[in-house]
């Protein structure tokens with residue numbers, strides 16, 4: 204079987220702010236269809252790495268390729284085309300409070316100028332159905348929504364253009380354990396049906412355990428270890444000890460063994 208090219212390839216990435224080095228010769232790949240969780244202590248550079256992959260910051264050294272091309276080579280129309288191949292779900296949901304659910308989900312579709320309104324309507328209702336919301340829900344304003352519904356609408360918007368790559372930043376932050384489990388199950392089922400690739404930053408061990416196909420630990424300015432949760436947990440390092448083998452870690456990982 205022919206091996207597919209990575210969706211994201213980071214090679215020898217060195218980044219920083221002023222005199223502060225955040226990443227030093229960091230290398231990492233994200234393969235098609237995987238759900239890669241980036242974990243690491245506060246300040247280890249998870250958000251900064253995502254911003255570099257998104258092409259929002261310039262690196263000091265090294266290269267980042269997305270869909271096989273250097274991120275900085277996407278300019279003008281190419282950059283617009285690239286942003287249609289990926290979707291993003293931010294921690295807060297980041298919905299526009301003045302727009303009803305329908306228009307929030309329609310926003311990325313309306314930016315594609317040639318789409319007729321009846322097609323937009325069809326796609327928006329389909330995306331809402333994907334996340335378990337109805338045509339009635341489309342009329343609601345963000346202020347009418349529960350935390351779980353806000354996440355669903357934000358996910359519907361992130362998936363509006365049927366992206367190949369999805370960025371998730373703390374997807375379950377702010378949800379109670381039951382809503383969090385439901386949202387993780389929804390992402391998992393959509394991932395199975397649609398086959399997109401995911402890169403996710405989260406501190407939530409239940410989310411990491413239930414969703415990740417692979418985990419990469421950021422520490423000491425690089426990817427310290429990557430692999431299955433079980434592999435990662437074998438590595439001796441103070442962060443891994445505290446994160447995976449602390450009380451919360453034992454509780455979350457204990458659930459797997461049940």
Ligand SMILES: Nc1ncnc2c1ncn2[C@@H]1O[C@H](COP(=O)(O)OP(=O)(O)OP(=O)(O)O)[C@@H](O)[C@H]1O
Pocket residue numbers: 220225243244245246247248249250251252
């Ligand atoms: N705009 C900025 N200007 C200066 N320093 C920054 C900036 N953004 C981040 N940093 C620094 O870069 C380092 C990495 O920050 P980053 O936010 O990427 O970490 P993180 O792993 O995402 O942390 P957390 O888990 O707390 O969100 C930190 O030391 C942070 O203080």
